[in-house]
Amino acid sequence: MSVVFEKPHSLCDVNLHYCPGCTHGIIHRLVCEVIDEIGIEGNTVGICPVGCSVMAYDYFNCDMIEAAHGRAPATATGVKRARPDLMVFTYQGDGDLAAIGTAETVHAATRGENIVVIFINNTTYGMTGGQMAPTTLPGQVTQTTPFGRDPKVQGYPIRVCEMLSTLSGTALAQRVAVDSVPHINEAKKAIRKAFENERDEKGFSIVEVLSTCPTNWGLSPVEALERLRTDMIPYYPLGVFKDCDAKNPKEEK
Amino acid sequence: MERNLMKGNEALAEAAMRAGCKCFFGYPITPQTEISAYLAKKMQANGGVFLQAESEIAAINMVLGASATGTRCMTSSSSPGISLKSEGISYIAGSDLPCVIINVERGGPGLGGIQPSQSDYWQATKALGHGDFQLLVFAPASVQEMVDMVVKAFDKADEYRMPAMILADGLLGQMMEPVTFPEISVEQKPKPWACDGTKMKRKHNIINSLYLQPETLENSNISRYERYKKIKETETDAEIYLCDDAEIVVTAFGATARVAKSAVNTAREQGIKAGLFRPKTLWPFPVKEINEACKSAKNVLSVEMSMGQMIDDVKLALECRIPVSFFGRTGGVIPKPSEILEEIKKLGGAE
Numbered sequence: 001m002s003v004v005f006e007k008p009h010s011l012c013d014v015n016l017h018y019c020p021g022c023t024h025g026i027i028h029r030l031v032c033e034v035i036d037e038i039g040i041e042g043n044t045v046g047i048c049p050v051g052c053s054v055m056a057y058d059y060f061n062c063d064m065i066e067a068a069h070g071r072a073p074a075t076a077t078g079v080k081r082a083r084p085d086l087m088v089f090t091y092q093g094d095g096d097l098a099a100i101g102t103a104e105t106v107h108a109a110t111r112g113e114n115i116v117v118i119f120i121n122n123t124t125y126g127m128t129g130g131q132m133a134p135t136t137l138p139g140q141v142t143q144t145t146p147f148g149r150d151p152k153v154q155g156y157p158i159r160v161c162e163m164l165s166t167l168s169g170t171a172l173a174q175r176v177a178v179d180s181v182p183h184i185n186e187a188k189k190a191i192r193k194a195f196e197n198e199r200d201e202k203g204f205s206i207v208e209v210l211s212t213c214p215t216n217w218g219l220s221p222v223e224a225l226e227r228l229r230t231d232m233i234p235y236y237p238l239g240v241f242k243d244c245d246a247k248n249p250k251e252e253k
Numbered sequence: 254m255e256r257n258l259m260k261g262n263e264a265l266a267e268a269a270m271r272a273g274c275k276c277f278f279g280y281p282i283t284p285q286t287e288i289s290a291y292l293a294k295k296m297q298a299n300g301g302v303f304l305q306a307e308s309e310i311a312a313i314n315m316v317l318g319a320s321a322t323g324t325r326c327m328t329s330s331s332s333p334g335i336s337l338k339s340e341g342i343s344y345i346a347g348s349d350l351p352c353v354i355i356n357v358e359r360g361g362p363g364l365g366g367i368q369p370s371q372s373d374y375w376q377a378t379k380a381l382g383h384g385d386f387q388l389l390v391f392a393p394a395s396v397q398e399m400v401d402m403v404v405k406a407f408d409k410a411d412e413y414r415m416p417a418m419i420l421a422d423g424l425l426g427q428m429m430e431p432v433t434f435p436e437i438s439v440e441q442k443p444k445p446w447a448c449d450g451t452k453m454k455r456k457h458n459i460i461n462s463l464y465l466q467p468e469t470l471e472n473s474n475i476s477r478y479e480r481y482k483k484i485k486e487t488e489t490d491a492e493i494y495l496c497d498d499a500e501i502v503v504t505a506f507g508a509t510a511r512v513a514k515s516a517v518n519t520a521r522e523q524g525i526k527a528g529l530f531r532p533k534t535l536w537p538f539p540v541k542e543i544n545e546a547c548k549s550a551k552n553v554l555s556v557e558m559s560m561g562q563m564i565d566d567v568k569l570a571l572e573c574r575i576p577v578s579f580f581g582r583t584g585g586v587i588p589k590p591s592e593i594l595e596e597i598k599k600l601g602g603a604e
């Protein structure tokens with residue numbers, strides 16, 4: 001009998017605490033498949049954020065560090081600078097990465113810190129019960145924007161990949177989604193490319209994954225996937241915003 | 254052994270490298286800049302890392318990451334920067350990670366000033382961040398002690414898996430004195446808890462300060478405090494000077510203790526039975542030692558470059574059996590020996 005489907009070795013054999021229909025789990029699996037395929041589990045250190053994935057240290061089988069809210073890129077920098085032989089990745093939500101940790105994110109990128117950042121954009125603060133995130137869409141109702149996000153009052157959402165793509169230290173800035181099989185396959189390719197970049201010492205790679213939060217969006221899992229397609233992708237277009245391997249004459253050396 | 258004439262900050266930086274510090278992360282601030290400048294020049298040639306972070310917050314979290322791999326690492330700052338680091342220090346303590354933090358204090362609160370101060374005593378010994386935790390706090394009073402204490406800080410931080418702080422001030426950082434560097438064995442104990450890759454040979458290590466079960470968090474704090482208990486019993490250190498028959502004991506730490514010492518000497522010349530108690534560890538506070546020093550004291554005078562912070566620990570240690578008064582200058586003003594002598598005389602030393 002041949003094995004057609006298996007749990008990746010680098011994914012711990014435990015129940016995940018995520019809500020039904022939450023796509024955090026899919027993204028964990030993709031990261032682990034890539035870690036297994038490249039064969040780096042024994043040499044990898046992951047950094048957890050503060051957010052719904054705060055306990056991801058119980059899910060990834062490699063060595064794991066829990067960082068303070070938003071500080072994962074700085075913590076990852078410390079690991080990588082101390083031990084450049086280790087593969088280092090962070091796994092961060094939008095509040096973590098693009099609000100409280102904006103400075104750490106931007107500076108890790110501009111230093112060309114040789115790490116992988118997996119960025120989970122679910123347009124909300126999942127863990128604290130669905131408040132406005134820096135990525136919350138205009139008009140989106142959250143606990144702290146009960147009348148919908150009004151750009152005149154709360155400003156505009158941040159497009160993280162576009163912003164980081166302007167920095168010379170960024171090797172890869174790509175936005176993917178996990179709402180459909182083709183998108184999931186695309187997402188895995190991007191994650192794999194990010195880890196290969198790190199292995200090949202190309203610099204800072206970020207993969208932004210559009211993700212669902214059915215619980216705080218007040219939608220069923222299926223409706224949540226639909227919202228991702230109809231509301232999020234138009235505002236956050238999928239694609240590669242920076243790829244150091246693509247020839248671009250304007251790019252500084 | 255070779256003697257070198259060096260600035261306090263530079264001597265400390267050199268000693269840190271010799272103690273096996275392989276990573277330094279910092280953000281510029283006066284009056285500690287010489288530490289960064291020295292390490293920026295020397296770290297790489299020493300097989301280490303120097304990195305200027307985007308903020309003190311980033312720097313301390315870089316320290317957390319480097320320490321988690323089992324690497325000896327350090328950050329340095331001055332008062333306002335230490336406030337920013339306090340979040341990270343709490344996480345480091347909660348994660349049971351060792352590291353060394355230098356605070357070359359300046360006057361506060363707020364942006365304060367850039368002249369020497371000791372007004373971060375409370376912060377260092379009582380509340381460097383949220384939660385139940387302590388730091389080892391060493392208070393050097395000479396350039397030689399900047400060297401010796403930083404070496405000790407690295408060893409003790411590793412031994413007890415906790416952050417250690419050198420609480421210095423602008424005066425010590427800038428002053429030049431001859432120093433010798435001790436022979437240091439680079440042999441460090443293995444750190445089986447480190448996140449340095451499982452190599453597929455062990456279970457994954459997790460460095461973490463999150464415990465959602467109240468009982469688990471309580472137990473983690475209790476076991477940390479058991480270590481603290483042992484530290485309080487074994488790691489206190491103090492200088493006791495002319496206290497055998499002293500009726501007035503002056504208590505002071507760091508640079509202030511040097512000024513106080515000269516006041517005590519003059520008092521003795523004038524026939525006043527004065528002595529000096531100088532804690533070298535601020536946490537743990539040398540309770541046994543101060544009681545020993547004050548056995549014949551009728552009055553105690555706490556002299557500090559602050560509005561009066563260590564005086565709380567002096568009173569607690571003496572259980573208020575002896576009256577304790579205070580003299581301090583703050584905001585960057587350094588107390589003069591004559592001012593301290595004046596205070597000693599006020600306490601009845603003038604016959």
Ligand SMILES: Cc1ncc(C[n+]2csc(CCOP(=O)(O)OP(=O)(O)O)c2C)c(N)n1
Pocket residue numbers: 049050051052053069092093094095096097120122124125126127128133
């Ligand atoms: C310093 C600090 N501020 C605030 C919090 C509370 N907090 C926990 S998670 C979180 C937001 C997480 O949102 P996000 O990063 O988007 O992750 P998600 O839960 O959506 O995956 C906040 C504000 C905290 N833990 N620490």
Ligand code: SF4
Pocket residue numbers: 017018019021022023024052122126127212213214215216
């Ligand atoms: S709150 Fe939202 S992001 Fe968090 S686990 Fe539930 S669905 Fe996922």
Ligand SMILES: [Mg+2]
Pocket residue numbers: 051093094095120121122123124125126133
């Ligand atoms: Mg979020």
